[in-house]
Amino acid sequence: MTLTDAWKAFTVTTDAHVATVTLIGPNKGNAMGPDFWSELPLVFSALDADPEVRAIVLAGSGRNFSYGLDLPAMAGDFGAVMGDKAQAGPRSTFHDMIKRMQASINAVADCRKPVVAAVQGWCIGGGIDLISAADIRYASADAKFSVREVKVAIVADMGSFARLPAIIGDGHLRELALTGKDIDSARAQQIGLVNDVFDDAETVLAAAHATATEIAANPPLVVHGIKAVLDHGRVAAVQDSLRYVAAWNAAFLPSEDLTEAITSVFEKRPASFQGK
Template sequence: MTDHSSWKAFTVERKGHVAQVTLIGPGKGNAMGPDFWTELPAVFTELDADPEVRAVVLAGSGKHFSFGLDLPAMAGDLAAVLADKAQAKPRTDFHAMVKRMQAAITAVADCRKPVVAAVQGWCIGGGVDLITAADIRYASADAKFSVREVKVGMVADVGTLARLPLIIGDGHVRELALTGKDIDAARAEKIGLVNDVFDDADAVLAAAHSTAAEIAANPPLVVHGIKDVLDHSRSGSVDDSLRYVAAWNAAFLPSEDLTEAITAVFEKRPPSFKGQ
């Protein structure tokens, strides 16, 4: 495997036939800035091509899995589309950016090596997008989840609304997406977002590695085949949903409410939405 010591958003370690991909920031709480979106598809494309890797553990460093999109780091990419709402060029550029971000998450879902996510602490917004692309999700008892995009004036557009309905029930999807509420690990397990809950971060990571090692001990071509067959029936609907939301957000995301949401983040105050 290539030396990725220069990477800024991840570390990649291999133990036998299991690779561990760990989010390391550089934003607080492993927030997802430009480096994350650039490096994620490269990481998983390489793991997919590596014959020695048969399963992947996806984890977050520190106390939290991920705070989600790094709004301060990505604000410049949003500024152009907000600054000139009526023009096609900034909307077209924004649409292309969304497609690139979607492709980064899809690289995790499309990896032929099964991915087991180990979540501790907060898993917010883009963090949920990421874990919905995994095959199996485990949580520590202190884990908390939020489809937070509605709170910051956005429609989630890089995977959650496409994949979450295939993991949990429709009513639960709508409750999480429409409220932006936080749920704890026990609730996440009850609704099927995670397979199991473990005492702490060390325990959930150990469990993820145990399951990954169990998968890696099976015939790799058969494992690839199982993933391919399971993914076949849903790949069309996921792709269609991603294409639709990218176009929808390019058309409708620019709003006074989104500007207010971003401003409120920087000013560390509650936003006041007007529906404009």
């Protein structure tokens, strides 16, 4: 079955109990714009409800997995709370938007069908949020990773801070989050961000499909139970972290530095932050 016409930001195909969800943009580097955030929970809700699907491969099209949040496409959503005159109404609306976007990533984590992410090229910001919601992560040798929100005056609020401590540990997460540095696939494997590294994009995708197929051969209700039991101990902490960062960002994220970050993206120049 192929469902390529139903979505603007994804293609979805299924074969032998394995679904493949592929990011397709529409903007450069599979950046996450409005279509991504609105369609992602619908895609994973449909796959969760489909009894023929037992495992999911999550991949990116082209040379890169994802450049993360599409700042130009989403800039308008930040506009209402920019500056020091934003009152409770605009901030409440902004808070609601953060919660909706968080729910999109949560749909991946909450899906009963195990998700295997295959990463090639760049995986930045929101891309890290997305793969942190997967159960298993593989990378190609050319993959690069960055929790880069600090570079654009944003506190990451889509799940990286909530989920990565259990994946890579607190110290590694703090290093990545506070510096915004890039790491390669070898370093990502060393710290546990990815399970394994493969030669290229074709090989990593094949490996993800092989693992998904192996999972799909197991009793599906038991697989659901394994996910539920493994997730149980951390669900409350994840949800608490997401609630806190949504409230923090609605209160404190709007700043001159954020305006400067967005402006610098449009003007294609380095940002100059003043702490205002």
